[in-house]
Amino acid sequence: xxxPLIGTPxxxxxxxxxxxxxxxALPQFVAGPENRLVEVAxxxxxxxxxxxxxxxxxxxxxxxxxxxxxxxxxxxxxxxxPRRPATLITATDFAREYRDAVETKTxxxxxxxxxxxxxxxxxxxxELNGGPSVQHVLxxxxxxxxxxxxxxxxxSRTSPAxxxxxHEALKARLTSGLALHLALPSVETRxxxxxxxxxxxxxxxxxxxLETLAEGLALSVPELVGALVQLEGEARLQGTTITLAATQxxxxxxxxxxxxxxxxxxxxxxxxxxxxxADLRSPSRRRAVVTPRNVAMYLARNLMETSLDQIGAYxxxxxxxxxxxxxxxxxERLEFDPAVREAxxxxxxxxx
Numbered sequence: 001x002x003x004p005l006i007g008t009p010x011x012x013x014x015x016x017x018x019x020x021x022x023x024x025a026l027p028q029f030v031a032g033p034e035n036r037l038v039e040v041a042x043x044x045x046x047x048x049x050x051x052x053x054x055x056x057x058x059x060x061x062x063x064x065x066x067x068x069x070x071x072x073x074x075x076x077x078x079x080x081x082p083r084r085p086a087t088l089i090t091a092t093d094f095a096r097e098y099r100d101a102v103e104t105k106t107x108x109x110x111x112x113x114x115x116x117x118x119x120x121x122x123x124x125x126x127e128l129n130g131g132p133s134v135q136h137v138l139x140x141x142x143x144x145x146x147x148x149x150x151x152x153x154x155x156s157r158t159s160p161a162x163x164x165x166x167h168e169a170l171k172a173r174l175t176s177g178l179a180l181h182l183a184l185p186s187v188e189t190r191x192x193x194x195x196x197x198x199x200x201x202x203x204x205x206x207x208x209x210l211e212t213l214a215e216g217l218a219l220s221v222p223e224l225v226g227a228l229v230q231l232e233g234e235a236r237l238q239g240t241t242i243t244l245a246a247t248q249x250x251x252x253x254x255x256x257x258x259x260x261x262x263x264x265x266x267x268x269x270x271x272x273x274x275x276x277x278a279d280l281r282s283p284s285r286r287r288a289v290v291t292p293r294n295v296a297m298y299l300a301r302n303l304m305e306t307s308l309d310q311i312g313a314y315x316x317x318x319x320x321x322x323x324x325x326x327x328x329x330x331x332e333r334l335e336f337d338p339a340v341r342e343a344x345x346x347x348x349x350x351x352x
Contacts, residue, residue, distance in 0.1 A: 038180050042073050045151055046080060053178035055142070055152035057125075059159050060182030061346045063220020066155040067123060069182070073153060074121045086119040094122065095130035098137055114141045118150045125156035125174070126163060135170050142173050152177075162339065164274040164288075181342070184349050190214040190224055197225050203232055205242045212244060216251040218349045227254070260303045260351045262314045268350055269296040272343055281316045294326035295340065299347055301327050 041056055058066050074088045089097075101110035114120065120141075128134065145152055159181070160166060160174035185193060191214035198205050213231075217224055231242045231250060266277045273292035280293045293315060300311045301323070308320035315323070333340045 038069065038182055041178060041180060042069065042076075045153070046073070046076055054146060055154050055174060055177040057154045057156065057160060057174060057177065057179040058182050059156040059179065061157060061184055061220070061350070063222055064182045064184050065221055066182055068221075070121050070123055070153055070155050074119070077119050081118065084118040085116050086121070087113060087117050088121040088123070090123045091125050091128035094138065095128055095134045098134055099130055102133070110137075111141070114144065117145065119153070120145055120150065121153045121155075123155045125154050125160060126158055128166075132167065135167050139167075139170050139173060142170075146173075158274070184218070184220060184346065185224070187214055190217065193221060193224060194228055197228055201229075201232065203228075203242065206244070209242055209244050209247050212247050213251070216247075217254065260299070262300055262304070262306070262311065265296050265299050265303070265347075265351060266314070268347055269299065272347055281314070283316060290326075291340070294330050295344060295347070297323050298327045298330040299344070299351065303348070303351060 038058060041053075045056055058069060060066055071088065074086060077084075077086055098107075098110055101107050128138070142152060154160070154174060156163065159179055160171050161179070163171070166174075191210060194210045194214055197203075198210065213227065214224075217227055227250060228242075231246055234246060235242045263277075266280050269292050270277045270280055273288075273295070275289060275292055279289045280296055282289070284290075297311050297315055300306065300314075301308065308323040312318035312320055312323045330340065330344070334344065
């Protein structure tokens with residue numbers, strides 16, 4: 001079951017919520033309403049009581065806290081179950097270690113660390129490479145873990161169901177449990193994060209200054225904290241506290257620096273959809289290219305002060321009618337297609 005967390009009530013997951021008697025907490029993690037179910041799912045897995053979903057897949061954009069959560073979950077597991085073997089590895093390292101085993105003819109030894117493991121945390125699934133053989137051996141490892149009732153946690157920028165190049169058999173294994181979208185923080189959550197960081201750093205900063213910063217920076221968690229640390233450093237150099245004027249100046253500077261361009265929009269969209277800028281600017285009419293191209297043109301029209309003709313010229317010398325039609329298609333899909341709606345929201349957060 002795949003549960004997007006943005007705007008999704010908790011009622012459909014009542015059984016999951018009831019399975020967690022104790023909260024899962026990380027000292028530096030703030031779970032806003034948009035990510036509350038992730039926190040509940042992690043607690044249920046740690047307790048191992050009435051927890052029937054496996055694997056647990058956490059996916060979302062860069063900076064949404066996937067690595068922080070998965071590594072925190074791993075450490076919490078090790079603390080609760082010190083005698084149970086557990087492994088945390090990135091998909092890139094998994095593929096590299098398997099290729100090394102093939103080259104040295106030690107494939108049998110490669111499987112040894114995974115035979116007795118009770119928890120496997122596989123990070124950055126979207127960066128898995130190495131071809132069919134690596135995907136096959138990962139499938140074998142997962143089958144063994146599921147058969148022995150071991151737990152598997154996977155992180156990825158994109159849902160496994162939508163990962164280009166992932167074999168259907170592996171997709172089926174990875175989507176047989178619970179896939180949760182980890183959203184970028186809302187304004188409410190950004191404010192809570194800033195308040196916690198300010199307390200940890202013992203900063204004397206007015207509430208309305210933090211509110212201004214939270215409302216003005218729709219950024220990932222590391223970028224958000226970085227902005228507060230920058231303001232702290234500037235204030236200390238001047239021997240003052242963080243002021244509203246300094247905060248507004250930083251916001252204006254960030255807005256000017258992050259002003260979207262056609263090139264930035266194309267690069268971000270291509271990365272989001274797993275294609276290339278060259279494809280977006282090509283004559284290709286493949287669906288895998290048309291959808292991201294339309295999204296890029298839609299974003300350009302809405303985020304930039306530029307004409308449809310200029311947008312069309314950039315995206316393969318298309319006329320303004322074609323651009324308008326593509327934008328209309330995106331507007332229609334925003335109404336009924338959660339994948340497109342999610343992609344557009346994430347791209348806007350990255351570009352602004």
